[in-house]
Amino acid sequence: MVRIVARSISKVFKRGSVVALDNVSLVVESGSRFGVLGPSGAGKTTFMRIVAGLDVPSSGELLFDDRVVASNGRLVVPPEDRRIGMVFQTWALYPNLTAFENIAFPLTNMRLSRGEIRRRVEEVAEILDISHVLGHYPRELSGGQQQRVALARALVKNPSLLLLDEPFSNLDARMRDSARALVKDVQGRLGVTLLIVSHDPADIFSIADSVGVLVKGRLVQVGKPEDVYNNPVSVEVASLIGEINELEGKVTDEGVVVGSLKFPFVGGYSGDRVVVGVRPEDVKLAKDVLSLDDWVLVGKGRVKVVGYQGGMFRITVMPIEGSDEIVTYVDHPLRSDEEVLIYVRKNSIKIFK
Structure with missing residues (x-):
């Protein structure tokens, strides 16, 4: 296990005309799971490459525990001496080698006996439940099995740090959930520090216990997944981590007015233009007035579009006045053009300036 400390890391290309990372500072605690x-x-893969030792920061420094491994354009500790295992987006398996040989490949230059190599390969293969395919070539394996082989190859050297770069993008949707659960389980059993980068919030939120959000090379928010989801610092972050209704409105003495809708809000100055953010799960539609302590009636609307998605109906509502649509999900169909009352969970309303 290793603790990673990034101090004011920047990375520029083309003589400074392209800024990939801009003054990024963060800490990944030993044995934790951190998601970018x-x-x-946004600079995710650039940051991953700097941690792996495949690139160097233009400025700033990177530490493993208390040891500087890269600093101000200089590689201090090469990749082979960082005790890192890495799974690439493409998995990068050698097609002419069996699963066993692919997993064993990182051990070939370690002067280990054949018996020790076999022991290590079989040990990690058993953990990942691929012992029965060790004699198969990559073309003979399913996508999920290929990913497990790539993960086994990253773990066979007993790394202190496991790096995952968009590791599930080549899997179909049905397999991604089980693959994420597998990675989290294996990390928990081995105790290795894990750093994953992805554009998919499901990858990050299902695995990481801490999240850093990169936007245009800048680290704009760090926190626990549920805190980042519930309290995003900007509209951009809010939309990046999940579906959200974005409604442009104006602050008044009565709250925020968006067309015919009124959202409770205390703060700001009358006349300020703001964006109201409400996630679909925090919107409730009703035909009659409801008495709910945690919900507030914000106005009326008409059902515009009804779609069926995986056991739920996706409803798009157009407020009686205004042009901003509101999306929510319900467990029963509604009629197109049906008039409904729009309720919003009180503590879920996000106001962005």
Whole structure:
């Protein structure tokens, strides 16, 4: 296990005209699971490459425990001496080698006996439940099995740090949940520090116990997954980590007015333009007035679109006045053009300036 400390790391390309990372500072505690979330081009993979030793920061320094491994454009500790295991987005298995040989490949230059190599490979294969396919070639394996082989290859050297770069993007949706659960289980059993980067919040939230959000090379928020989800610092972060209704409105003495809708809000100045953020699960539709302590009636609307998605109905509602649509999910169908009352969970309303 290793503790990672990034201090004011920046990375520029093309003589400074492209900024991939801008003054990034964070700490990944020993034995923890840390996820870096961001859209394409945010700098996630650049940060991962610096941690792996495949690139160096233009400025700032990176420490493993108390040891500086990279500093101000200089590689202090090479990748092979960092005790890192890495799973790439493409898995990068050698097609001409069996699963056993792929897993054993990192051990070939360690001057280990054949018996020790076999012991290590079989040990990690048993943990990942792929002992029965060790004699197969990658083309003979399913996508899930190939991913397990790639993970086994990363773990066979007993690394202190496991790096995962968009590790589930090549799996179909049905297999991703089980793959995420597997990674979390294996990390828990081995106690290795884990750093995962992904554009998919499901990857990060299902595995990491701490999250850092990268936007345009800047680390804009760090916290526990549930805190980042419930209290995003900006509209951009809110939309990045999950579906959210974004409604442009104006602050008044009565709250925030969005067309015919009124949201309770204390703060700001009358006349300020703001964005109200409400997640679909925090919206409730009703035909009659409800008496609910945790919910507030914000106005009326008409059902515009009804769609069926995985056991729930996705409802798009247009307020009586205004152009901003509201999306929510219900367990029963509603009629198109049906008038409904719109309720919002009180403590879920997010106001962005």
